[in-house]
Amino acid sequence: MSGKLTGKVVLITGSSPNIGGGIAEGMADEGAAIVCVDVMPENAYQCAEYLKGRGADALGVVCDVTDETQVKSTLEQAQQKFGFVDVLVNNAVMFKQKGVLDMTLEEWERQTGIILSGSFLFTKYVASALIDQKRRGSIINIISTAGHQGQPGNVGYCTGKSGLLNFTRSVAMELAEYGIRVNSLTPTATALEEGFDRAAKWGRPKVDSVKFESVMDGFRKSIPMQQLPRPADYAKTAVFLASEDAAMLTGTDIKVDAGALARYWAWDPAVA
Numbered sequence: 302m303s304g305k306l307t308g309k310v311v312l313i314t315g316s317s318p319n320i321g322g323g324i325a326e327g328m329a330d331e332g333a334a335i336v337c338v339d340v341m342p343e344n345a346y347q348c349a350e351y352l353k354g355r356g357a358d359a360l361g362v363v364c365d366v367t368d369e370t371q372v373k374s375t376l377e378q379a380q381q382k383f384g385f386v387d388v389l390v391n392n393a394v395m396f397k398q399k400g401v402l403d404m405t406l407e408e409w410e411r412q413t414g415i416i417l418s419g420s421f422l423f424t425k426y427v428a429s430a431l432i433d434q435k436r437r438g439s440i441i442n443i444i445s446t447a448g449h450q451g452q453p454g455n456v457g458y459c460t461g462k463s464g465l466l467n468f469t470r471s472v473a474m475e476l477a478e479y480g481i482r483v484n485s486l487t488p489t490a491t492a493l494e495e496g497f498d499r500a501a502k503w504g505r506p507k508v509d510s511v512k513f514e515s516v517m518d519g520f521r522k523s524i525p526m527q528q529l530p531r532p533a534d535y536a537k538t539a540v541f542l543a544s545e546d547a548a549m550l551t552g553t554d555i556k557v558d559a560g561a562l563a564r565y566w567a568w569d570p571a572v573a
């Protein structure tokens with residue numbers, strides 16, 4: 302396939318059928334080879350198989366992003382197959398909605414570890430390899446609107462994601478001299494249908510999104526654009542950030558949030 306990312310090799314962590322799988326698909330459709338990395342074997346392998354079925358080059362690797370030995374081995378497997386990795390998408394996450402009063406230390410360490418230590422390890426080894434190989438690169442960290450705001454009862458997630466936002470800036474400054482750009486992409490509450498459809502295309506039973514309609518309806522009514530972004534919307538921005546079109550962007554965050562974070566706090570579009 303040829304496109305904006307032809308010749309590039311993308312490693313994405315957390316390649317579920319939802320956002321990671323959607324970004325992987327969007328980047329593959331623009332010509333990139335994709336390394337699908339997930340702790341759940343089916344999410345690594347089914348993502349890679351599906352992309353191959355669409356004509357892309359892909360490799361599935363099972364890896365816990367918090368395990369340094371596994372991270373190094375994952376990068377080695379990617380290099381053996383493709384020679385290099387020049388785009389990294391740190392996307393893996395564990396959702397656990399708990400507050401400071403009810404979250405255990407173990408849960409806090411696991412959740413912030415996946416978000417922060419996982420991104421640290423992949424960034425460290427991918428950037429080191431790029432510097433050794435004298436290649437330029439692009440690193441994209443996936444945040445959340447909850448990383449910009451104080452959501453109650455979601456302390457590990459909010460803290461991890463806001464940490465990842467400033468990790469992005471710090472690493473962007475450190476790696477600028479090597480031609481490695483580091484940016485982030487902020488998604489928000491995401492329409493479910495596309496992820497459920499993708500899971501079905503990967504051979505899984507189709508989930509009926511109607512079951513979640515009342516929750517999603519609440520999000521939809523409160524968001525300024527009155528419709529929720531889909532994984533494919535994030536994929537377009539990830540393609541841009543990885544491509545030469547974004548050659549002068551580093552240390553920045555792009556919000557693909559249908560206006561969520563720009564909203565004046567006292568204005569409720571559901572009431573307007």
Ligand SMILES: NC(=O)c1ccc[n+]([C@@H]2O[C@H](COP(=O)([O-])OP(=O)(O)OC[C@H]3O[C@@H](n4cnc5c(N)ncnc54)[C@H](O)[C@@H]3O)[C@@H](O)[C@H]2O)c1
Nearest residue numbers: 315317319320339340365366392393394445488489490491
């Ligand atoms: N879904 C949303 O509405 C939403 C909103 C804002 C931001 N986001 C962000 O988008 C990204 C993707 O979200 P999603 O909804 O697709 O999540 P998801 O749960 O569908 O996918 C997360 C993936 O990460 C993998 N993972 C978890 N722990 C791992 C580990 N230790 N090592 C390797 N892989 C691991 C999981 O197995 C899973 O495949 C996340 O960074 C999330 O914070 C999502």
